[in-house]
Amino acid sequence: MAQQWRIGTYLRIRPSRKQTTKSYALSGKTPSTIVFPILPASLDTRSSLKQREIQEFKYSRVFDHDVDQECVFNHVCIDIINSALEGYNGTILAYGQTGSGKTFTITGGESYQERGIIPRTISALFEAFEARYDVNYRCYISYLEIYNESIYDLLDKAHLNQPIDQWTKIHLQLSDDDEDDVHFRNLGVYEANSEEDALNLLFLGNVNRVTSDTPMNMASSRSHSIFTILIESRRENSDLVLHSKLHIVDLAGSERVYKRDGSERMRNEGRCINLSLHHLEQVILALQQRKAKGSKPHVPYRNSMLTSVLRGSLGGNCKSVFIGTLNPESEYVDESISTCRFLLRCSEVALDIHVNQDLDSDSQIALLMKENNKLKLEKAALEENCAHQIELNAQLQAQLFADKSLQPLTEIERDVCEKLVDRYLTAELADTDTLKIIQHLGMAHAIECLRLMKNSLIFASNTAAEAQEMLQIQDERLRDLEIRLLEQKNDAEKLKHHVVQLSQHINELETQEIPASEDEGWSESDAESEKVHSAESSPHKPHASTSIISLAPKGESASDSIKRRMELLKQGGIFIKHGRQGKPHARFVWCSSDLQYLSYRPVGSQSPMIQIPTASLQALVCGQTTKVFQRKGDPLRSEFSFSILYDDSKRSLDLEVDEGESIERNRLKCNEWMEALQFLIKWKSAQRNQPPMKK
């Protein structure tokens, strides 16, 4: 339960260094009031600063110059120490002009009797730890100083032989709303198991502390120091652990040194000290107003490092006592009055205090586990509830969509769906974007989109089936073409073989001896005699067998002449073919490339109509003399007609040249063909009469 605590204020006057008139008077048996009378003008060494009226201040107790350390300690500290042992935070702070005895009061003088508050507190605590055998105590110590607005660890042994500018700075962490929540991130905290341990730590810190010679003090503290004792206690068979912090603070003294001294470093130190003390006054003023008005005005703790560090002691959960120290000499009366005024303001600050107690760690763990189990159960219940809510939500949404889907879509809405599906299928829209849009549009649109997708799928699968079918047909065609190509290749091979054979025959013929009689074969002399004979006889008279004009170019060899004639036969030509029945028809007549067949076919057709083996050809007859010609023949065309007799002359192929009006062209063609055919017939007849060749 919280109690109120007014900051305790004490005044201590140090012994005078010189035989001067003292500036004050005390009243009461155990004095608690100090009075500053009006000083005579002769003592007014610093004129304007001197008070022009009587000043009187009342405190818990005023210790005159002859009061020893033990008395001060007993009056000021015992209650705070006992409270710390019971779990209350406490602060003992010395404030005053430089050289007024702060360090003497807090740390002590040179002799054992002059021991200050810190060593006496340590002794008292360890005595109490010993005496209270039913309570387990643990004690931890830290010691810091604030120098030029930076915090340093006085217990860091690494600092012993180093200048302060190479020391590691301590980082301070403050919470905005809790005045007691002050943490030092890298400050060393050491456990002291005995009075000796604790005194050694104090000694180490004092060695490290920054002091300088000043005109007022040969070993003036240039920093604010805070010696902190953390006490942890637990009564036997109890789950409760008490924690308390006891701060013992030695402030640097307010002064005018920096105005007098030429050293830059000291001026800077003085400026920082005075500024931080000024902010301390501002904080006390704000706290005083807070009490007076009952309101909660802003307290400017953060304006200086000193007030930031001490804010728990000034406005938090702490039993704080302040000792103001005075120089007794009249020349310092202004500083003394100033100290008294500050102390008076402090006495009006009230703090809410309470015991700091916690469960021990085992009990805390047990408690936390219990809490944890409870939270787990709550979580499971919440999850169940959440699942139920999700289900409900899903049902509601389904209902909502169902309602939406009942409304038929308009033409424009269907158009929107069509475009959306198009864009989705052409990958213009990402999956997630499409889903978002559909979600936004509602269930009716979603159904329409699904329908459109289904249609697209059916169309795509039909198209694929058709394409498959077409592929199969193409495959079959390809296979047919391959078969035909193979056949044609075989035909080509056969033809090639025949050509080779024919060429061999021709070569053989060319190398054969010329037959003696006309009936036995064909010769160049035959050709020559034919030319002469033809020239002598009438060109118009129908003539059996050889009565034609040779059209061989002059100087042409016999073999060239034969080749040319055979080529003519192979190339073929169009004739009017007369038959035993029907009208004469135009027919294409030609010899096969191996000269084995004489064929004809209708003009424009590819396949032969009739094939006559050339081995069966008997004779060639000029003009229209056969029975076939007599049936539908034209005597005027007789000159351009001829008949090929075959099958032992029982049959004939009756052809009429039809090269238009030109007599010359008709005659030329007729003669060329007759000459070629005559040679073919003679050659075939020679082959027939030849004995078979030995292989």
Ligand SMILES: Nc1ncnc2c1ncn2[C@@H]1O[C@H](COP(=O)(O)OP(=O)(O)OP(=O)(O)O)[C@@H](O)[C@H]1O
């Ligand atoms: N009550 C006292 N009895 C005997 N000597 C004292 C007393 N108070 C102070 N002194 C002596 O006065 C000198 C200055 O005192 P001290 O260093 O404690 O002053 P201070 O207020 O801490 O000064 P600063 O602010 O400069 O550190 C020291 O030599 C100290 O021993």
